[in-house]
Amino acid sequence: MAERGAHITTASPNEDRPSIFEVVAQESLMAAVRPALHHVIKVFAESNPVRYGTLWRWFDELYTLLDLLLQQHYLSWASSSFSENFYGLKRVALGTSGRGQRLARHEYWRSLLLLVLVPYLRVKLEKLVSRLREEADYSIQHPTSFCKKFDKVILAAYPFAKFAWEGWFLFYQLRYILGNARHHSPLLGLAGVQLARLTVEDLRAMEKRAGQTTSPQAALSASQGVRSIMKKALGGMAVSLSSSLSLGVFFLQFLDWWYSAENQETLKSMSTLPAPPPPIHFELETYSPLLPKLRTVCPLCRKVRVNDTALGTSGYVFCYRCAYYYVKHHQRCPVSGYPTELQHLIRLYTPDG
Structure with a gap:
């Protein structure tokens, strides 16, 4: 059979x-x-x-x-x-x-x-x-x-x-x-x-x-000898590169298997750490200059927030328009500096909104 x-x-x-x-x-x-x-x-x-x-x-x-x-x-x-x-x-x-x-x-x-x-x-x-x-x-x-x-x-x-x-x-x-x-x-x-x-x-x-090697007559010339050496060196580098790629x-x-999506899910489930606590509200003299004193003010435009939007990577809240354009051009949180993307924007809807 x-x-x-x-x-x-x-x-x-x-x-x-x-x-x-x-x-x-x-x-x-x-x-x-x-x-x-x-x-x-x-x-x-x-x-x-x-x-x-x-x-x-x-x-x-x-x-x-x-x-x-x-x-x-x-x-x-x-x-x-x-x-x-x-x-x-x-x-x-x-x-x-x-x-x-x-x-x-x-x-x-x-x-x-x-x-x-x-x-x-x-x-x-x-x-x-x-x-x-x-x-x-x-x-x-x-x-x-x-x-x-x-x-x-x-x-x-x-x-x-x-x-x-x-x-x-x-x-x-x-x-x-x-x-x-x-x-x-x-x-x-x-x-x-x-x-x-x-x-x-x-x-x-x-x-x-x-x-392939050069003829004996060509080797008599110094310039041609240098060219021959360079050609051999480049050929040896090419062969070494191909051998290294094969290995x-x-x-x-x-x-490719180790970092596949299925394997990464297994690794994350085995090494997931607990979520960090929310940021501490510091005193006014030690408060971050990037954050406004009023909680209803956007840290970017320094005005009352419109269409409240949080960044999932840091938890800070901004105007949707401000956060969208900042993340689109800088790919990071404007307050914490954490790397982020547009899909991390989370719209917040308050009961009175």
């Missing part, structure tokens, strides 16, 4: 066409690397905002730059992305076996742009939609304004666009499983390539490209 069902999980080693499990696994590899690195940068930024805050604010752009350098190295060296090379796969032109052949120039640039640009644009779009949803819940803009209407159009169209995008990929994967398509992803079709397994000839060619994949996947 096991022998008869072995072809379901893996293809024959003599076949160049990888199984659906291999191609899906290599896609999930990079999908796990990004959130793990994102959490690592977040931990550093929270521990030292002055030093690492810039990395947190520009994480998407910095990650895209590193991804561009990494994918460019693997496409030029192994004709594959990092995750594809990790699983022993390569990119070849559509309809060919690709034995001993490298990607053409247009296939190389298409693959590079689709590997790097599409994930970046998708992350930016998801963040834009998330921000628009928060503003739709907490914004005080007039609902008939042009910007508000345009935001509603984006929020209404996004679920259908996401459904169509995911369905597009699912359609190609089903065709690939049934043997009616040469590639499992429409992005591979746009790049004009398909995936195949690495062969012994491919491994030898990769080793030859990695160990760090397991660690990053472990971090």
Whole structure:
């Protein structure tokens, strides 16, 4: 029974066409690397905002730059992305076996742009939609304004666009499983390539490209000798980086599991501390200058509060308009300085209001 069902999980080693499990696994590899690195940068930024805050604010752009350098190295060296090379796969032109052949120039640039640009644009779009949803819940803009209407159009169209995008990929994967398509992803079709397994000839060619040396005549020139040393050093750094990434994949996947929502709920239930007591009302001479003497006055505008709103992270009460704009631009409580977000605003309704 096991022998008869072995072809379901893996293809024959003599076949160049990888199984659906291999191609899906290599896609999930990079999908796990990004959130793990994102959490690592977040931990550093929270521990030292002055030093690492810039990395947190520009994480998407910095990650895209590193991804561009990494994918460019693997496409030029192994004709594959990092995750594809990790699983022993390569990119070849559509309809060919690709034995001993490298990607053409247009296939190389298409693959590079689709590997790097599409994930970046998708992350930016998801963040834009998330921000628009928060503003739709907490914004005080007039609902008939042009910007508000345009935001509603984006929020209404996004679920259908996401459904169509995911369905597009699912359609190609089903065709690939049934043997009616040469590639499992429409992005591979746009790049004009398909995936195949690495062969012994491919491994030898990769080793030859990695160990290429300059000719003895070129080494006689001092300038060319310096260039040769720099080229070797950069090549060694690239190989070291790829090896380090390969070894760090397991660690990053472990971090992704450790900081998952389910695991964090378990950790919080085991280490939850009791709520702190409310702030003590100090004497007037020692009272905080940020707080007004009258309890009905807003600490921001110094006027009688309108639409009382409390910050869930600190417990202090402000005008809704004052608290909304301050938290939106500073992401912290104006009195205590605790980090906060718009969803922490709590409207208070008094019996006489």
